[in-house]
Amino acid sequence: MVARNKSTPIPIVNTMNREYRLIAFGVLAVVIIIALPQLGGTGLPRQLSDLFVFISIATMWNLLSGYAGMVSVGQQGWIGLGSYATIVIADDLGASLFVSVFLAGIFTALVSIPTSWVVFRLRAGYFAIGTWVVAEVFQLLVSSSTGWLGGGAGRSLASIRGFVRSTSPETFALTTYYVAAAIAVLSIIVVYSLMRSRVGLGLTAIRDSESGAASLGVNTTRLKLIAYVVAAGMTGIAGGIIAVMSINVRPDAAFSVQWTAFMIFITVIGGIGSIEGPIIGAVLFYFIRNQLSSYGEWSFIVLGVIAVVMMLVAPRGIWGLIQQRTHFEIFPIRRLMPRRLLMENTPSTGEAP
Amino acid sequence: MTMLLKVDKAVKEFGALRVCNEISFEIQAGEALGILGPNGAGKTTLLNLIAGDLPLTSGRILFNDQDVSGQPANKRCTMGIGRTSQIPRPFTGMTVYENVLLAAQYGRRKSEADSYHVCRDVLALTGLLPLWNTVAGNLRLLDRKRLELARALATQPSLLLLDEIAGGLTDHEVHDLLAILRQIRAQGVTIIWIEHIVHALVSVVDRIIAIDFGTLLIEGTPDEVIHSETFRQVYFGIDTDLEPVT
Ligand SMILES: Nc1ncnc2c1ncn2[C@@H]1O[C@H](COP(=O)(O)OP(=O)(O)O)[C@@H](O)[C@H]1O
Ligand SMILES: [Mg+2]
Numbered sequence: 001m002v003a004r005n006k007s008t009p010i011p012i013v014n015t016m017n018r019e020y021r022l023i024a025f026g027v028l029a030v031v032i033i034i035a036l037p038q039l040g041g042t043g044l045p046r047q048l049s050d051l052f053v054f055i056s057i058a059t060m061w062n063l064l065s066g067y068a069g070m071v072s073v074g075q076q077g078w079i080g081l082g083s084y085a086t087i088v089i090a091d092d093l094g095a096s097l098f099v100s101v102f103l104a105g106i107f108t109a110l111v112s113i114p115t116s117w118v119v120f121r122l123r124a125g126y127f128a129i130g131t132w133v134v135a136e137v138f139q140l141l142v143s144s145s146t147g148w149l150g151g152g153a154g155r156s157l158a159s160i161r162g163f164v165r166s167t168s169p170e171t172f173a174l175t176t177y178y179v180a181a182a183i184a185v186l187s188i189i190v191v192y193s194l195m196r197s198r199v200g201l202g203l204t205a206i207r208d209s210e211s212g213a214a215s216l217g218v219n220t221t222r223l224k225l226i227a228y229v230v231a232a233g234m235t236g237i238a239g240g241i242i243a244v245m246s247i248n249v250r251p252d253a254a255f256s257v258q259w260t261a262f263m264i265f266i267t268v269i270g271g272i273g274s275i276e277g278p279i280i281g282a283v284l285f286y287f288i289r290n291q292l293s294s295y296g297e298w299s300f301i302v303l304g305v306i307a308v309v310m311m312l313v314a315p316r317g318i319w320g321l322i323q324q325r326t327h328f329e330i331f332p333i334r335r336l337m338p339r340r341l342l343m344e345n346t347p348s349t350g351e352a353p
Numbered sequence: 354m355t356m357l358l359k360v361d362k363a364v365k366e367f368g369a370l371r372v373c374n375e376i377s378f379e380i381q382a383g384e385a386l387g388i389l390g391p392n393g394a395g396k397t398t399l400l401n402l403i404a405g406d407l408p409l410t411s412g413r414i415l416f417n418d419q420d421v422s423g424q425p426a427n428k429r430c431t432m433g434i435g436r437t438s439q440i441p442r443p444f445t446g447m448t449v450y451e452n453v454l455l456a457a458q459y460g461r462r463k464s465e466a467d468s469y470h471v472c473r474d475v476l477a478l479t480g481l482l483p484l485w486n487t488v489a490g491n492l493r494l495l496d497r498k499r500l501e502l503a504r505a506l507a508t509q510p511s512l513l514l515l516d517e518i519a520g521g522l523t524d525h526e527v528h529d530l531l532a533i534l535r536q537i538r539a540q541g542v543t544i545i546w547i548e549h550i551v552h553a554l555v556s557v558v559d560r561i562i563a564i565d566f567g568t569l570l571i572e573g574t575p576d577e578v579i580h581s582e583t584f585r586q587v588y589f590g591i592d593t594d595l596e597p598v599t
Contacts, residue, residue, distance in 0.1 A: 198458050198459070198465070201447075201451060201454065201455045201458065202455065202459060204444065204446060204447055204451075205444045205447065205452075205455050207446070208443070208444035208445050208446050208447065209442040209443070209444060209445075211406060211426075211442060212438070212442030212443070212444065213427075213444070213455075213459075214406070214425065214426040214427045214430075215404060215406065215426050215427075215430060215436055215438070215442075216427075216430055216455060216456040216459055216460050216504055216505075216507075216508055217427050217430035217431045217456070217459035217460040217461075217462075217508060218427055218455070218459045219427050220427065273446070334448065334451070335448070335450060335451050335454055335465070336450075336486070337450050337469070337472070337473065337485055337486075338469060341469055341470070341473045342473075342482075342485075
């Protein structure tokens, strides 16, 4: 078995510059985020806030389904809960508007712990259906509160009026834009940090073979819970900013399965199982959606067809195609052996007797 | 020598099917035990019971004098029970190095930096070092088997469970594998090895148990077992539908 050692050269990968490139891209992204609102009128920040929401929610769906292998169709549950939690925390409990958005994420993360006890009993397709049922239950509960939460007619985020009155509509739009951008950046940083840590290695292993991971010491339940709670919390924060961007929060819109359909479309188009994928997918979806806005219901059929064709032609999305050709990456997730270890002579334990 | 593992009246039933029937044996630290038996005898199931991949129906498993019967597989791994699987379970989306790194990081609770040398050593030992940056999903069967072994070793087990690790290998490859297993033994690792290739098994292990229909038939030195009447009957006897040993 060791014979091949002597003949085949050991591939050595250049590990340098990976982090520097990421930092350069990060600085560039921040510059673009700050510069963009200067270009257009008041409409542009509002539109771009949508883009950041798409990046955030797709990045979290990708963490759950692409990296950890837990395919969920119930992420809209966290968006809806996050929206309503923001209203309650800001309007009823009196917290400041944009702080409430982040507190809503803590709320959804906490709620996701008991729901995990239910959905984690289910496997694969049943897990997906289970997450959907949980989201439907949330919607029913919220709709049934006709007084407090406004029932099916919904409730508006009154604190917005206070914010606009004490500042200006422009300041409100710009603040919303920056908070939405911060949420998108935070989502990406969270997923990147997770994937670079031991947790990320474990989650990827669970996706590929859960029993194999357990045999090598991975506490599979705990890791899956981490991914599930993080995705619920961050998606809840996105739900919060969605509430800020909406005139009125209604249960049927806030808990609409459409949100998860968008997440899936964005991730599949951009490239599942990569951090770059959902970002590219969100930008594309942002433009496609604007093009299709006049087609009404038909736009969904077009989106569906694009997604299916993409899955057949390029299962790893646009980013997968780019990587295949150029081996370029922005977020270095792959672990590499340190160069010095490969250069060293084979140790005593590695020699055939 | 101290007792490392004690299997005490282990029973496993799948519905009405009893696959392990009150199997009891012990293994001392530093020993190598071989397990023989025809296909479907219940060998893999027994290994799964020891590693915690399956719960016992009844009986007990003691490891280092501790009852581990209720412990999940990942806990038993960190306690020092490493295993390879008869059907390799590689993490197909990860590279060879990442597969091994995961085993070192979780099996031994080590940081990435503290795992480098363990990973390099087990990759060198199993001959996978040139393939370290290959995605495991692209490996051929032989290399997948090597990866099973490399990953189990990266958890630095005190007890190593091997399930038909030599199955499907050429004579030359078996020869190389034996050299690796002797080195692992020399490092003080206790081994339980299920294998059909009797001459290979005999050259490594101190003791053999033979199993058929989930029941332990005979236990003894390789010589005693192979020349026993029971063993001959199981392998070459009246039951012609059983696969003979090559
Ligand atoms: N999960 C399972 N469910 C039902 N029957 C099983 C299961 N696993 C193994 N068996 C049965 O148990 C018997 C022993 O299997 P196994 O332990 O794999 O045998 P061996 O490794 O000795 O070839 C076989 O008859 C097999 O069909
Ligand atoms: Mg078997």
